[in-house]
Each structure stands twice: as C-alpha cells, then as structure tokens.
Amino acid sequence: MTAPLPPMPGPPDPGETRTSLTLAPVGEPELLRADAARNRALLLEAASRLLADCGAADLTMESVASAAGVGKGTVFRRFKDRTGLLIALLDHREALLQAAFLSGPPPMGPDAPAAERLHAFGPAVMRHEHDHHELILASRTDPLRTYTVPAQSLRLSHVTLLLRQARAAGDPELLAHTLLGSIDAPLVHHLTCESGMPPDRLDQAWHDLLTRYGVER
Amino acid sequence: MTAPLPPMPGPPDPGETRTSLTLAPVGEPELLRADAARNRALLLEAASRLLADCGAADLTMESVASAAGVGKGTVFRRFKDRTGLLIALLDHREALLQAAFLSGPPPMGPDAPAAERLHAFGPAVMRHEHDHHELILASRTDPLRTYTVPAQSLRLSHVTLLLRQARAAGDPELLAHTLLGSIDAPLVHHLTCESGMPPDRLDQAWHDLLTRYGVER
DNA sequence: GAAGTAAGCGGACCACGGTCCGTTTAAAGT
DNA sequence: ACTTTAAACGGACCGTGGTCCGCTTACTTC
The missing domain is CATH 1.10.10 (Arc Repressor Mutant, subunit A)
Known part of the structure; x- marks a missing residue:
C-alpha cells in the first residue's frame, strides 16, 4: 500500500482550534x-x-x-454513491492543505498579511491538485456538485475573506470564483499535462490576476 | 416537438466564408x-x-x-458514447451563437472593434448557456472533454484572438481561459439558479475583468 | 451489371452503479 | 438481564452505458 x-479519526479529533471560519473543514x-x-x-x-x-x-x-x-x-x-466515496477520499487528503492555509506558517497561514496569503494560495493549490489529479478528475462527474463539496466551499469562503481583508477591487465573491476557476484541476491538468504549458506560466497568471485587482504581493 | x-445539413453546407479563424465551427x-x-x-x-x-x-x-x-x-x-451524442446536439445548437460572433452584426460580429466584441461576448454566451443549461450540464461528465469539444475550442481561439487584437495586458491564452471559466455554464447556473445571484452582477464582473486587463469598452 | 470490399448495422451480451427489502445488531430504556 | 427500536447490513435485483461479432448494404472497379 x-x-x-x-x-483516520473515526470521531472528529477534538481540541482543534478553528482559525477564521465557522465552516467545518472536512465534515x-x-x-x-x-x-x-x-x-x-x-x-x-x-x-x-x-x-x-x-x-x-x-x-x-x-x-x-x-x-x-x-x-x-x-x-x-x-x-451515497460512487462520487460520494471519491469525494470522501479527497476530503481526507485535503486536510493537510487546509491545515496549511488555516493554521500553518506564513506565507499561507494566518500570520502573513492577506495579500501574501492569497499569492501563496494559488500555487499551493495547484501543486496539491496535481498530486491528486486522478482522484479529482474521477470525482468530477456531476458538474454542479463541485460547488457543494465541503473542501471547495471552504476554499471559496477562505479566498473571499482574504480578498476582503486585502481590500481587493471588484466583487469579492465573484472574483474568488474566478480565481478558483483559473486554477481548477481539470483546466490545469489539461494545460500542463496535455498541452505542455509550463507550470510557472500558470503561477504567473495567478499573481497577475491578483495584482490586477489591487492585491499587491 | x-x-x-x-x-439539419447532412453534408457541410458549402460556400460559407470563414471570418477570422481556420478552425471549422461545428465539425x-x-x-x-x-x-x-x-x-x-x-x-x-x-x-x-x-x-x-x-x-x-x-x-x-x-x-x-x-x-x-x-x-x-x-x-x-x-x-461514440452518450456524451458524444449530447455534445453533437449541443454543437448543433451552438451554430447560431457562432454565426453571431463570427459573422453577425456589431457589437458581437467582426465589424465592431475587438474590445466591444469582447464585452458583448460574455453576456451573450451566458444567455445562450442559460437557454441550454440542461443539455450542457448533462454533457459535462468527463471534465477533461470540455476542453476538446469543438465549440469550446472555437470560443477559446476567438477570445484569445480578440484579446490580442484589443492589446489586452497579460497572457492572452490564459486570460481567455479565465474569462471563459468565469462564465462557465455550471458555475453560472449554480450562482444564478441555485444561489439566487442576479445575472447583472455576472455581466458586471465580466466587464470588470476585461477592464482590469485594459480592454476598455 | 457483377464482383469485391470496407463501412454500417443490430441486438445479444456484459459490467457496473444504484435500489430494495428482509434480516441482524448496537444501543437506550426498564 | 430483557425488551424495544431505529439504524445498519447484505446481497438479489434492475436499468443503462458500452462492447462484440456475424450479417447486410452502399459504394467502387472493371
């Protein structure tokens, strides 16, 4: 294996302090x-x-x-169904990433300024999704379910909040969706693994997008 | 019915002049x-x-x-498979939209300046996708296939080209992906039909995103 | 128009996702 | 300990997507 x-905590491990969100991480x-x-x-x-x-x-x-x-x-x-099983597997693996941006050290964690956390977030998520792309792709059968998966809605609230804190221009919620969309696993996989685009270029686009909305590194 | x-043209209708792209529209x-x-x-x-x-x-x-x-x-x-059938149905319905942005009148068509065409493109696509959302959602089973569907790659080349013509800042190809991602049918459906977000807000975000990259209306 | 052939046809067949319902069992009450 | 009950269990069963292969048919060539 x-x-x-x-x-594999059966009962939810106790004594964990949530950092900035009411949403339960894994669920x-x-x-x-x-x-x-x-x-x-x-x-x-x-x-x-x-x-x-x-x-x-x-x-x-x-x-x-x-x-x-x-x-x-x-x-x-x-x-519930096959997708539910795959999502459960994914949520479990997402725990480390969540720990990193909810309570880890800078630049992702809460001790860095919001702008810095945002810039660090994209590349980290892309790396994480690359590592688990097979599972992620397999779990994306129902296109709408993506938005209700716990991990995804946590990411969304997190980015939205950071955008507000960083005083980003525009509509924070929609910008969060756009940002997350630009690093969505299937897209990134298509571009890097199938079209041969270098990952740096994607990182660059992420930083650029943030900068355009006034989130300076 | x-x-x-x-x-329903069996043989590809002859004598059609392509406007700005080598890619065959429907295929x-x-x-x-x-x-x-x-x-x-x-x-x-x-x-x-x-x-x-x-x-x-x-x-x-x-x-x-x-x-x-x-x-x-x-x-x-x-x-080939069920998805292939659904995509064929969709491609057929996409023809009108394609005609509108490839050879229709301004502001979508080729007689308008690139910036104007871009601003008009998003809302038009969202309307089109709203009209066919059931079919679109049903056809999105394989997340990677999205990017190889003829209609989608035509949209991508079109937007990329317009971004170049409009001298947009940044990476045109990736920006095109981000733009298209921000108006992707499942997302828009989730936001408007399930979260009750008003469509104007999405239009606004589209214009804002373009403007941030220097594409002024 | 006859012969040859590659493409198309169709339905039996298989595997997997998902449901149903009679049986079992953990836990709470007495 | 005994009863009760709601939850969990498991495997037979069903519908659908997808494959396979022997048969048929539209086009080509002479």
Whole structure:
C-alpha cells in the first residue's frame, strides 16, 4: 500500500482550534453507530489501497465492498454513491492543505498579511491538485456538485475573506470564483499535462490576476 | 416537438466564408455513407424530440435508438458514447451563437472593434448557456472533454484572438481561459439558479475583468 | 451489371452503479 | 438481564452505458 492512511479519526479529533471560519473543514463523520464507523474506516482504507494499486478506473463499488469485507449496500448507505466515496477520499487528503492555509506558517497561514496569503494560495493549490489529479478528475462527474463539496466551499469562503481583508477591487465573491476557476484541476491538468504549458506560466497568471485587482504581493 | 430542428445539413453546407479563424465551427459531419448520414440525422432528430419531451435524464441510448428506428449499436457507432451524442446536439445548437460572433452584426460580429466584441461576448454566451443549461450540464461528465469539444475550442481561439487584437495586458491564452471559466455554464447556473445571484452582477464582473486587463469598452 | 470490399448495422451480451427489502445488531430504556 | 427500536447490513435485483461479432448494404472497379 502506498498511502497507509494515517490514523483516520473515526470521531472528529477534538481540541482543534478553528482559525477564521465557522465552516467545518472536512465534515460528515458525524455520529455513527460503532459498527457503521468501523465499516466506514475499513471502506476508506480499502478504497485507498485499491486506488493506489489499480487506479481510479478500476475502483468499482463492489470491489471496494469486498476488499473491506462488507456488502455492497453498505458502501452506498455510507457514501451515497460512487462520487460520494471519491469525494470522501479527497476530503481526507485535503486536510493537510487546509491545515496549511488555516493554521500553518506564513506565507499561507494566518500570520502573513492577506495579500501574501492569497499569492501563496494559488500555487499551493495547484501543486496539491496535481498530486491528486486522478482522484479529482474521477470525482468530477456531476458538474454542479463541485460547488457543494465541503473542501471547495471552504476554499471559496477562505479566498473571499482574504480578498476582503486585502481590500481587493471588484466583487469579492465573484472574483474568488474566478480565481478558483483559473486554477481548477481539470483546466490545469489539461494545460500542463496535455498541452505542455509550463507550470510557472500558470503561477504567473495567478499573481497577475491578483495584482490586477489591487492585491499587491 | 418544441424544436423541429431546422434542415439539419447532412453534408457541410458549402460556400460559407470563414471570418477570422481556420478552425471549422461545428465539425464532424465528415463524409458518411448515405445510410449512415440518414441515420445520423434521424438520431439527432429523435434525440432532440425526446429531450424536449422527457428531459435529459430520461434520454437513454436505447430510447433514442428505437425512436429513430435503428439499433442501439448504431447510436454508439455514430456518436461514440452518450456524451458524444449530447455534445453533437449541443454543437448543433451552438451554430447560431457562432454565426453571431463570427459573422453577425456589431457589437458581437467582426465589424465592431475587438474590445466591444469582447464585452458583448460574455453576456451573450451566458444567455445562450442559460437557454441550454440542461443539455450542457448533462454533457459535462468527463471534465477533461470540455476542453476538446469543438465549440469550446472555437470560443477559446476567438477570445484569445480578440484579446490580442484589443492589446489586452497579460497572457492572452490564459486570460481567455479565465474569462471563459468565469462564465462557465455550471458555475453560472449554480450562482444564478441555485444561489439566487442576479445575472447583472455576472455581466458586471465580466466587464470588470476585461477592464482590469485594459480592454476598455 | 457483377464482383469485391470496407463501412454500417443490430441486438445479444456484459459490467457496473444504484435500489430494495428482509434480516441482524448496537444501543437506550426498564 | 430483557425488551424495544431505529439504524445498519447484505446481497438479489434492475436499468443503462458500452462492447462484440456475424450479417447486410452502399459504394467502387472493371
């Protein structure tokens, strides 16, 4: 197994201080019956292993179920559908990135000025998405669901808030959407991996876009 | 039937003068055997009718096939997969929009200055996408395919070219991607139809984005 | 107009996502 | 400990997207 999935907190780990947002970072573990929580962990672990071994294309709900030693219905009960399972895997991996921009050290974290945090945010997200592009692409089946995924709405509120703090020009919420759109995983993957565009150029465009709205580094 | 699908040119209509791009607008009719071309038209017509009658969700490959009086395999042979069929339907409906910005009257068409054409482009595309959002959303299953759809790459080259002509600041190609991303159908649908954002605000953001890059109306 | 051939055709077939419902079981009350 | 109940379980079942392959047919060549 490539990623042995560190502890995998069944109950949400306590004693974490949120930095600047009311939105819960990862979400959805909630209160589960003991067997349900155990199976949830087993399923995520099995899915992660299968993903590493066989790739996202071969990750069928039945294979995950049997690898975890549970019935197929259980997978659907827990994650609603295949996309839900993939998103759960992603949210779990997003935790590190979230920690970095919510409570990590400068330039991403809260101890840097908002403008600096914004400039650092784009390249970091692009790197993160590059690392997980297979999973991300596989999870993008319903185009509308993108906007309701916890990780994505956290990113949006975060960027919107920073834009306000940095006194960016224009409409902060829409600008946040535009900024996030310009570094969206499928686009970046298309440009870099398929059209051969150098990543620096994308970083540059990110900085430029911010600068045009008055967010000076 | 709501949209009786005007003539539906089997062979690509001749004698059309391209305005500013080498890229073929709609694409893919190519040279088909007589029966194949006939079936293609039958299938598109049947699909269009089913779409209007029952909605995209109930548009199954088998229902389209039998409504057109052909076998299921024929649908797949012609359109590759379900997404291919939906994209073909979309490309057909895109023709009017393409005519408007490639050869229509100002402010979209070639007789207006590039800056004016750019400002007019966004709102027009948003309106067009709003009209066809069901089909567009249904066709967005593979996130990467978006960028290779003929209609989309035509839009991209068009905007890139106009940005160059208008002497926009920054990286024209990436800016074109960002601009198009900011009016992408799923995003716009999410914001207007689900979050209740007024469409003017989106138009405003489009103009603002252009202005920030030196494209004055 | 006969023969040859590449393309098109169609429906049986398969795999996977998703649902359903009878059975089991964890937990709360007594 | 015993009862109760809502939640979880699991696997049979279904519909649909997609493939496959033997048969048919439109075009070409002579």
